[in-house]
Amino acid sequence: MEAGKLRLYSMRFCPYAQRSRLVLSHKKIPHETINVDLKEKPAWFVERNPLGLVPVLEQDDKIIYESLITCDYLDEVYPNNKLNSEDPYRRARDRIILEQNAKVVTEYYKLLRCGADDKDILESYRSKVEPLEKALKERGNFFGGNNVCMVDYMIWPWFERLPVTASMSETGVDILPDDKFPNINSWIKRMLELEPVKETMFDAESHLEFYKSYAMGKPNYNYGLKE
Ligand SMILES: N[C@@H](CCC(=O)N[C@@H](CS)C(=O)NCC(=O)O)C(=O)O
Known part of the structure:
Protein backbone atom coordinates (compact mmCIF):
# COMPACT_ATOMS: atom_id res chain seq x y z
CA MET A 1 0.00 0.00 0.00
CA GLU A 2 1.25 3.46 -1.01
CA ALA A 3 2.43 5.47 2.04
CA GLY A 4 -0.06 8.13 3.12
CA LYS A 5 -2.75 6.90 0.73
CA LEU A 6 -6.27 6.83 2.13
CA ARG A 7 -8.22 3.64 1.59
CA LEU A 8 -11.94 2.96 2.00
CA TYR A 9 -13.25 -0.55 2.57
CA SER A 10 -16.75 -0.48 1.22
CA MET A 11 -19.63 -2.41 -0.29
CA ARG A 12 -21.24 -0.80 -3.30
CA PHE A 13 -24.83 -0.93 -2.04
CA CYS A 14 -24.19 -0.24 1.65
CA PRO A 15 -25.96 2.94 2.83
CA TYR A 16 -23.47 3.38 5.68
CA ALA A 17 -20.47 3.13 3.37
CA GLN A 18 -22.26 5.59 1.10
CA ARG A 19 -22.08 8.12 3.94
CA SER A 20 -18.27 7.96 3.81
CA ARG A 21 -18.30 7.98 0.00
CA LEU A 22 -20.48 11.12 0.02
CA VAL A 23 -18.08 12.95 2.33
CA LEU A 24 -15.01 11.79 0.36
CA SER A 25 -16.66 13.06 -2.81
CA HIS A 26 -17.86 16.35 -1.25
CA LYS A 27 -14.32 17.11 -0.14
CA LYS A 28 -12.72 15.63 -3.27
CA ILE A 29 -10.35 13.56 -1.13
CA PRO A 30 -8.07 11.29 -3.15
CA HIS A 31 -8.50 7.68 -2.03
CA GLU A 32 -8.78 4.12 -3.24
CA THR A 33 -11.71 1.81 -2.62
CA ILE A 34 -11.68 -1.87 -1.79
CA ASN A 35 -15.10 -3.50 -2.04
CA VAL A 36 -15.42 -6.32 0.47
CA ASP A 37 -17.38 -9.56 0.11
CA LEU A 38 -19.47 -9.28 3.29
CA LYS A 39 -20.86 -12.78 2.91
CA GLU A 40 -17.41 -14.31 3.10
CA LYS A 41 -15.36 -11.78 4.94
CA PRO A 42 -11.64 -12.13 4.44
CA ALA A 43 -9.58 -12.46 7.64
CA TRP A 44 -7.64 -9.27 6.75
CA PHE A 45 -10.93 -7.35 6.81
CA VAL A 46 -12.02 -8.61 10.23
CA GLU A 47 -8.52 -7.85 11.52
CA ARG A 48 -9.11 -4.24 10.53
CA ASN A 49 -12.64 -4.04 11.92
CA PRO A 50 -13.48 -6.71 14.50
CA LEU A 51 -17.17 -5.75 14.09
CA GLY A 52 -16.92 -6.97 10.50
CA LEU A 53 -18.77 -3.95 9.11
CA VAL A 54 -18.11 -1.51 6.29
CA PRO A 55 -17.20 1.31 6.01
CA VAL A 56 -13.62 1.22 7.25
CA LEU A 57 -11.03 3.90 6.55
CA GLU A 58 -7.33 3.12 6.58
CA GLN A 59 -4.34 5.39 6.24
CA ASP A 60 -0.88 4.07 7.09
CA ASP A 61 -1.30 2.59 10.59
CA LYS A 62 -4.62 4.36 11.29
CA ILE A 63 -7.90 2.44 11.13
CA ILE A 64 -11.31 4.04 11.63
CA TYR A 65 -14.76 2.49 11.40
CA GLU A 66 -18.43 3.31 12.13
CA SER A 67 -19.76 5.52 9.35
CA LEU A 68 -20.49 8.67 11.35
CA ILE A 69 -17.08 8.48 13.03
CA THR A 70 -15.33 8.10 9.66
CA CYS A 71 -17.21 11.16 8.36
CA ASP A 72 -16.44 13.32 11.39
CA TYR A 73 -12.80 12.28 11.10
CA LEU A 74 -12.66 13.22 7.41
CA ASP A 75 -14.32 16.57 8.15
CA GLU A 76 -11.67 17.41 10.74
CA VAL A 77 -8.63 16.17 8.88
CA TYR A 78 -9.67 17.67 5.52
CA PRO A 79 -11.11 21.04 6.57
CA ASN A 80 -12.09 22.22 3.05
CA ASN A 81 -15.84 22.31 2.36
CA LYS A 82 -16.62 21.91 6.07
CA LEU A 83 -19.71 19.85 6.91
CA ASN A 84 -19.95 20.04 10.70
CA SER A 85 -20.80 23.41 12.21
CA GLU A 86 -18.22 25.32 14.28
CA ASP A 87 -21.06 26.25 16.66
CA LEU A 194 -25.58 17.43 -6.00
CA GLU A 195 -22.41 16.02 -7.54
CA PRO A 196 -21.50 13.80 -4.55
CA VAL A 197 -24.99 12.27 -4.67
CA LYS A 198 -24.77 11.71 -8.44
CA GLU A 199 -21.32 10.20 -8.01
CA THR A 200 -22.26 7.74 -5.26
CA MET A 201 -25.85 6.82 -6.05
CA PHE A 202 -27.57 3.90 -7.74
CA ASP A 203 -30.91 4.10 -9.48
CA ALA A 204 -34.02 2.52 -7.96
CA GLU A 205 -33.82 -0.51 -10.24
CA SER A 206 -30.26 -1.34 -9.18
CA HIS A 207 -31.15 -0.93 -5.51
CA LEU A 208 -34.17 -3.18 -6.02
CA GLU A 209 -32.18 -5.87 -7.82
CA PHE A 210 -29.50 -5.80 -5.13
CA TYR A 211 -32.14 -5.97 -2.41
CA LYS A 212 -33.84 -8.96 -4.04
CA SER A 213 -30.52 -10.84 -4.22
CA TYR A 214 -29.82 -9.91 -0.58
CA ALA A 215 -33.28 -11.04 0.56
CA MET A 216 -32.68 -14.42 -1.13
CA GLY A 217 -29.49 -14.82 0.90
CA LYS A 218 -27.26 -14.39 -2.14
CA PRO A 219 -26.30 -10.72 -2.22
CA ASN A 220 -25.00 -9.77 -5.64
CA TYR A 221 -22.36 -7.25 -4.62
CA ASN A 222 -21.25 -6.94 -8.25
CA TYR A 223 -24.70 -6.14 -9.65
CA GLY A 224 -24.40 -3.80 -12.63
CA LEU A 225 -20.62 -4.16 -12.99
CA LYS A 226 -19.32 -4.90 -16.45
CA GLU A 227 -17.07 -7.95 -16.87
N1 LIG B 1 -23.09 1.11 12.57
C1 LIG B 1 -22.37 0.79 11.37
C2 LIG B 1 -23.27 -0.03 10.46
C3 LIG B 1 -22.55 -0.48 9.19
C4 LIG B 1 -23.26 -1.67 8.53
O1 LIG B 1 -24.26 -2.20 9.03
N2 LIG B 1 -22.72 -2.13 7.39
C5 LIG B 1 -23.22 -3.34 6.78
C6 LIG B 1 -23.39 -3.22 5.27
S1 LIG B 1 -24.68 -2.12 4.81
C7 LIG B 1 -22.22 -4.45 6.98
O2 LIG B 1 -21.02 -4.24 6.91
N3 LIG B 1 -22.71 -5.67 7.23
C8 LIG B 1 -21.90 -6.83 7.39
C9 LIG B 1 -22.46 -7.75 8.43
O3 LIG B 1 -23.47 -7.41 9.06
O4 LIG B 1 -21.90 -8.83 8.61
C10 LIG B 1 -21.91 2.08 10.69
O5 LIG B 1 -22.55 3.12 10.87
O6 LIG B 1 -20.86 2.04 10.00
Whole structure:
Protein backbone atom coordinates (compact mmCIF):
# COMPACT_ATOMS: atom_id res chain seq x y z
CA MET A 1 0.00 0.00 0.00
CA GLU A 2 1.25 3.46 -1.01
CA ALA A 3 2.43 5.47 2.04
CA GLY A 4 -0.06 8.13 3.12
CA LYS A 5 -2.75 6.90 0.73
CA LEU A 6 -6.27 6.83 2.13
CA ARG A 7 -8.22 3.64 1.59
CA LEU A 8 -11.94 2.96 2.00
CA TYR A 9 -13.25 -0.55 2.57
CA SER A 10 -16.75 -0.48 1.22
CA MET A 11 -19.63 -2.41 -0.29
CA ARG A 12 -21.24 -0.80 -3.30
CA PHE A 13 -24.83 -0.93 -2.04
CA CYS A 14 -24.19 -0.24 1.65
CA PRO A 15 -25.96 2.94 2.83
CA TYR A 16 -23.47 3.38 5.68
CA ALA A 17 -20.47 3.13 3.37
CA GLN A 18 -22.26 5.59 1.10
CA ARG A 19 -22.08 8.12 3.94
CA SER A 20 -18.27 7.96 3.81
CA ARG A 21 -18.30 7.98 0.00
CA LEU A 22 -20.48 11.12 0.02
CA VAL A 23 -18.08 12.95 2.33
CA LEU A 24 -15.01 11.79 0.36
CA SER A 25 -16.66 13.06 -2.81
CA HIS A 26 -17.86 16.35 -1.25
CA LYS A 27 -14.32 17.11 -0.14
CA LYS A 28 -12.72 15.63 -3.27
CA ILE A 29 -10.35 13.56 -1.13
CA PRO A 30 -8.07 11.29 -3.15
CA HIS A 31 -8.50 7.68 -2.03
CA GLU A 32 -8.78 4.12 -3.24
CA THR A 33 -11.71 1.81 -2.62
CA ILE A 34 -11.68 -1.87 -1.79
CA ASN A 35 -15.10 -3.50 -2.04
CA VAL A 36 -15.42 -6.32 0.47
CA ASP A 37 -17.38 -9.56 0.11
CA LEU A 38 -19.47 -9.28 3.29
CA LYS A 39 -20.86 -12.78 2.91
CA GLU A 40 -17.41 -14.31 3.10
CA LYS A 41 -15.36 -11.78 4.94
CA PRO A 42 -11.64 -12.13 4.44
CA ALA A 43 -9.58 -12.46 7.64
CA TRP A 44 -7.64 -9.27 6.75
CA PHE A 45 -10.93 -7.35 6.81
CA VAL A 46 -12.02 -8.61 10.23
CA GLU A 47 -8.52 -7.85 11.52
CA ARG A 48 -9.11 -4.24 10.53
CA ASN A 49 -12.64 -4.04 11.92
CA PRO A 50 -13.48 -6.71 14.50
CA LEU A 51 -17.17 -5.75 14.09
CA GLY A 52 -16.92 -6.97 10.50
CA LEU A 53 -18.77 -3.95 9.11
CA VAL A 54 -18.11 -1.51 6.29
CA PRO A 55 -17.20 1.31 6.01
CA VAL A 56 -13.62 1.22 7.25
CA LEU A 57 -11.03 3.90 6.55
CA GLU A 58 -7.33 3.12 6.58
CA GLN A 59 -4.34 5.39 6.24
CA ASP A 60 -0.88 4.07 7.09
CA ASP A 61 -1.30 2.59 10.59
CA LYS A 62 -4.62 4.36 11.29
CA ILE A 63 -7.90 2.44 11.13
CA ILE A 64 -11.31 4.04 11.63
CA TYR A 65 -14.76 2.49 11.40
CA GLU A 66 -18.43 3.31 12.13
CA SER A 67 -19.76 5.52 9.35
CA LEU A 68 -20.49 8.67 11.35
CA ILE A 69 -17.08 8.48 13.03
CA THR A 70 -15.33 8.10 9.66
CA CYS A 71 -17.21 11.16 8.36
CA ASP A 72 -16.44 13.32 11.39
CA TYR A 73 -12.80 12.28 11.10
CA LEU A 74 -12.66 13.22 7.41
CA ASP A 75 -14.32 16.57 8.15
CA GLU A 76 -11.67 17.41 10.74
CA VAL A 77 -8.63 16.17 8.88
CA TYR A 78 -9.67 17.67 5.52
CA PRO A 79 -11.11 21.04 6.57
CA ASN A 80 -12.09 22.22 3.05
CA ASN A 81 -15.84 22.31 2.36
CA LYS A 82 -16.62 21.91 6.07
CA LEU A 83 -19.71 19.85 6.91
CA ASN A 84 -19.95 20.04 10.70
CA SER A 85 -20.80 23.41 12.21
CA GLU A 86 -18.22 25.32 14.28
CA ASP A 87 -21.06 26.25 16.66
CA PRO A 88 -21.43 23.70 19.50
CA TYR A 89 -25.16 24.33 19.86
CA ARG A 90 -25.80 23.82 16.15
CA ARG A 91 -23.66 20.67 16.22
CA ALA A 92 -25.70 19.36 19.15
CA ARG A 93 -28.98 20.10 17.34
CA ASP A 94 -27.59 18.34 14.25
CA ARG A 95 -26.88 15.23 16.32
CA ILE A 96 -30.43 15.31 17.66
CA ILE A 97 -31.64 15.14 14.04
CA LEU A 98 -29.34 12.18 13.42
CA GLU A 99 -30.79 10.39 16.45
CA GLN A 100 -34.22 10.91 14.92
CA ASN A 101 -32.91 9.60 11.63
CA ALA A 102 -31.83 6.38 13.37
CA LYS A 103 -35.54 5.82 14.09
CA VAL A 104 -36.39 6.56 10.46
CA VAL A 105 -33.83 3.95 9.41
CA THR A 106 -35.35 1.29 11.69
CA GLU A 107 -38.80 1.95 10.24
CA TYR A 108 -37.40 2.06 6.70
CA TYR A 109 -36.17 -1.53 7.04
CA LYS A 110 -39.57 -2.60 8.35
CA LEU A 111 -41.16 -1.02 5.28
CA LEU A 112 -38.67 -2.84 3.09
CA ARG A 113 -39.35 -6.21 4.70
CA CYS A 114 -43.11 -5.98 5.20
CA GLY A 115 -44.10 -3.67 2.37
CA ALA A 116 -45.56 -0.19 2.32
CA ASP A 117 -49.06 -1.64 1.99
CA ASP A 118 -49.00 -2.44 5.70
CA LYS A 119 -50.79 0.65 7.05
CA ASP A 120 -49.38 0.49 10.59
CA ILE A 121 -45.80 0.23 9.38
CA LEU A 122 -46.34 3.00 6.85
CA GLU A 123 -47.84 5.29 9.49
CA SER A 124 -45.04 4.49 11.87
CA TYR A 125 -42.45 5.30 9.18
CA ARG A 126 -44.17 8.61 8.38
CA SER A 127 -44.36 9.56 12.06
CA LYS A 128 -40.59 9.17 12.34
CA VAL A 129 -39.99 11.30 9.21
CA GLU A 130 -42.25 14.12 10.52
CA PRO A 131 -39.58 15.68 12.82
CA LEU A 132 -37.20 15.76 9.84
CA GLU A 133 -39.88 17.53 7.77
CA LYS A 134 -40.26 20.07 10.58
CA ALA A 135 -36.50 20.59 10.93
CA LEU A 136 -36.17 21.24 7.19
CA LYS A 137 -39.02 23.73 7.29
CA GLU A 138 -37.08 25.68 9.91
CA ARG A 139 -33.69 25.33 8.28
CA GLY A 140 -34.32 25.97 4.57
CA ASN A 141 -33.16 24.21 1.41
CA PHE A 142 -30.91 21.77 3.24
CA PHE A 143 -30.42 20.71 6.85
CA GLY A 144 -27.38 23.00 6.65
CA GLY A 145 -29.56 25.96 5.53
CA ASN A 146 -28.49 27.23 2.10
CA ASN A 147 -25.81 24.56 1.80
CA VAL A 148 -25.51 20.91 2.70
CA CYS A 149 -24.08 19.93 6.06
CA MET A 150 -23.17 16.60 7.63
CA VAL A 151 -26.82 15.86 8.45
CA ASP A 152 -27.86 15.98 4.77
CA TYR A 153 -25.29 13.40 3.76
CA MET A 154 -25.80 11.19 6.83
CA ILE A 155 -29.52 10.76 6.22
CA TRP A 156 -29.55 10.76 2.41
CA PRO A 157 -28.82 7.05 1.70
CA TRP A 158 -32.18 5.91 3.13
CA PHE A 159 -34.09 8.47 1.09
CA GLU A 160 -32.26 7.44 -2.07
CA ARG A 161 -33.50 3.91 -1.36
CA LEU A 162 -37.10 4.89 -0.64
CA PRO A 163 -38.30 4.23 -4.23
CA VAL A 164 -37.41 0.56 -3.66
CA THR A 165 -40.12 0.22 -1.04
CA ALA A 166 -42.54 2.22 -3.22
CA SER A 167 -41.89 -0.02 -6.22
CA MET A 168 -42.69 -3.10 -4.10
CA SER A 169 -46.10 -1.73 -3.11
CA GLU A 170 -49.01 -3.47 -4.81
CA THR A 171 -51.35 -0.53 -4.28
CA GLY A 172 -48.85 2.04 -5.60
CA VAL A 173 -48.85 3.88 -2.31
CA ASP A 174 -47.24 7.33 -2.10
CA ILE A 175 -44.97 6.86 0.89
CA LEU A 176 -44.29 10.52 1.59
CA PRO A 177 -47.20 12.46 0.04
CA ASP A 178 -46.38 16.00 -0.99
CA ASP A 179 -49.19 17.62 0.99
CA LYS A 180 -47.73 16.24 4.25
CA PHE A 181 -44.02 16.21 3.37
CA PRO A 182 -43.45 19.15 0.98
CA ASN A 183 -40.06 20.06 2.44
CA ILE A 184 -38.65 16.53 2.43
CA ASN A 185 -39.80 16.04 -1.16
CA SER A 186 -38.17 19.30 -2.33
CA TRP A 187 -35.04 18.37 -0.40
CA ILE A 188 -34.89 14.98 -2.16
CA LYS A 189 -35.02 16.78 -5.53
CA ARG A 190 -32.27 19.19 -4.45
CA MET A 191 -30.09 16.38 -3.14
CA LEU A 192 -30.37 14.55 -6.46
CA GLU A 193 -28.74 17.57 -8.15
CA LEU A 194 -25.58 17.43 -6.00
CA GLU A 195 -22.41 16.02 -7.54
CA PRO A 196 -21.50 13.80 -4.55
CA VAL A 197 -24.99 12.27 -4.67
CA LYS A 198 -24.77 11.71 -8.44
CA GLU A 199 -21.32 10.20 -8.01
CA THR A 200 -22.26 7.74 -5.26
CA MET A 201 -25.85 6.82 -6.05
CA PHE A 202 -27.57 3.90 -7.74
CA ASP A 203 -30.91 4.10 -9.48
CA ALA A 204 -34.02 2.52 -7.96
CA GLU A 205 -33.82 -0.51 -10.24
CA SER A 206 -30.26 -1.34 -9.18
CA HIS A 207 -31.15 -0.93 -5.51
CA LEU A 208 -34.17 -3.18 -6.02
CA GLU A 209 -32.18 -5.87 -7.82
CA PHE A 210 -29.50 -5.80 -5.13
CA TYR A 211 -32.14 -5.97 -2.41
CA LYS A 212 -33.84 -8.96 -4.04
CA SER A 213 -30.52 -10.84 -4.22
CA TYR A 214 -29.82 -9.91 -0.58
CA ALA A 215 -33.28 -11.04 0.56
CA MET A 216 -32.68 -14.42 -1.13
CA GLY A 217 -29.49 -14.82 0.90
CA LYS A 218 -27.26 -14.39 -2.14
CA PRO A 219 -26.30 -10.72 -2.22
CA ASN A 220 -25.00 -9.77 -5.64
CA TYR A 221 -22.36 -7.25 -4.62
CA ASN A 222 -21.25 -6.94 -8.25
CA TYR A 223 -24.70 -6.14 -9.65
CA GLY A 224 -24.40 -3.80 -12.63
CA LEU A 225 -20.62 -4.16 -12.99
CA LYS A 226 -19.32 -4.90 -16.45
CA GLU A 227 -17.07 -7.95 -16.87
N1 LIG B 1 -23.09 1.11 12.57
C1 LIG B 1 -22.37 0.79 11.37
C2 LIG B 1 -23.27 -0.03 10.46
C3 LIG B 1 -22.55 -0.48 9.19
C4 LIG B 1 -23.26 -1.67 8.53
O1 LIG B 1 -24.26 -2.20 9.03
N2 LIG B 1 -22.72 -2.13 7.39
C5 LIG B 1 -23.22 -3.34 6.78
C6 LIG B 1 -23.39 -3.22 5.27
S1 LIG B 1 -24.68 -2.12 4.81
C7 LIG B 1 -22.22 -4.45 6.98
O2 LIG B 1 -21.02 -4.24 6.91
N3 LIG B 1 -22.71 -5.67 7.23
C8 LIG B 1 -21.90 -6.83 7.39
C9 LIG B 1 -22.46 -7.75 8.43
O3 LIG B 1 -23.47 -7.41 9.06
O4 LIG B 1 -21.90 -8.83 8.61
C10 LIG B 1 -21.91 2.08 10.69
O5 LIG B 1 -22.55 3.12 10.87
O6 LIG B 1 -20.86 2.04 10.00
